[in-house]
Amino acid sequence: MASLPTAADSEAAITAFYRAHSGIVVLQQVVGALALVPFVAFGLSLAPNRWLRPALFLFVAVELITNIVPLVIVAAPGAAHPLTLLEDVADSALFISVALFLVAATLAESMWLRALAYVVAAACVLRALVSPFGVTALDQVAPLAFLAFVLVFSIRLLARPAPLPAT
Numbered sequence: 095m096a097s098l099p100t101a102a103d104s105e106a107a108i109t110a111f112y113r114a115h116s117g118i119v120v121l122q123q124v125v126g127a128l129a130l131v132p133f134v135a136f137g138l139s140l141a142p143n144r145w146l147r148p149a150l151f152l153f154v155a156v157e158l159i160t161n162i163v164p165l166v167i168v169a170a171p172g173a174a175h176p177l178t179l180l181e182d183v184a185d186s187a188l189f190i191s192v193a194l195f196l197v198a199a200t201l202a203e204s205m206w207l208r209a210l211a212y213v214v215a216a217a218c219v220l221r222a223l224v225s226p227f228g229v230t231a232l233d234q235v236a237p238l239a240f241l242a243f244v245l246v247f248s249i250r251l252l253a254r255p256a257p258l259p260a261t
Contacts, residue, residue: 098164101179102228108167108174116168123161130154136248137199145198153191159184182226189222192240199247207250214243 098119099108112119137150163181167174193215200211217239221232 098181099178100228101175101182103178105175108178109171112164112167112171112174119164119168123165127158127161130157136244137195140199140251141202143198143201145194145201149191149195149198153188153195156184156188156191160188186222186225189218189225189236192236193218193222196240196243203247203250207247210243210246214239 099111103111134150134154137146137153140146160181163177163184167177167181196211196215196218200208203211214236217232217236221236224232
């Protein structure tokens with residue numbers, strides 16, 4: 095998958111990138127949007143609480159924004175720089191929404207799982223806050239930590255004993 099340019103890049107560099115990689119950018123955004131379907135199903139399968147659905151729907155909304163903006167840049171490269179700035183802000187908002195989802199999804203879970211969720215959420219928040227300043231150290235770590243957490247959480251949910259029927 096392609097790594098998208100940031101607002102720190104020049105208008106010419108951004109436009110050239112989208113012109114040269116339009117096919118992969120479109121594919122990446124479509125795959126990202128389609129990946130929401132199983133993620134939403136996962137989120138809706140969790141035990142509901144007051145914060146889970148708002149956090150899930152915030153995540154979906156921000157993810158869709160991060161998918162739409164690059165598609166607009168591909169279609170209308172004349173506004174590439176301001177749209178790339180919008181994409182940078184949306185990307186940071188996405189990581190904040192990931193953190194909120196992690197916290198909301200694990201409110202009723204065991205302490206070790208909540209602690210792990212908080213560590214991953216902290217990495218996501220830190221990534222969201224430092225990324226606009228050009229710090230890229232967490233650009234791969236935070237999303238991979240999120241995916242690893244969802245895997246651990248899913249295994250935990252699948253391995254949990256089924257509740258006994260009421261008699």
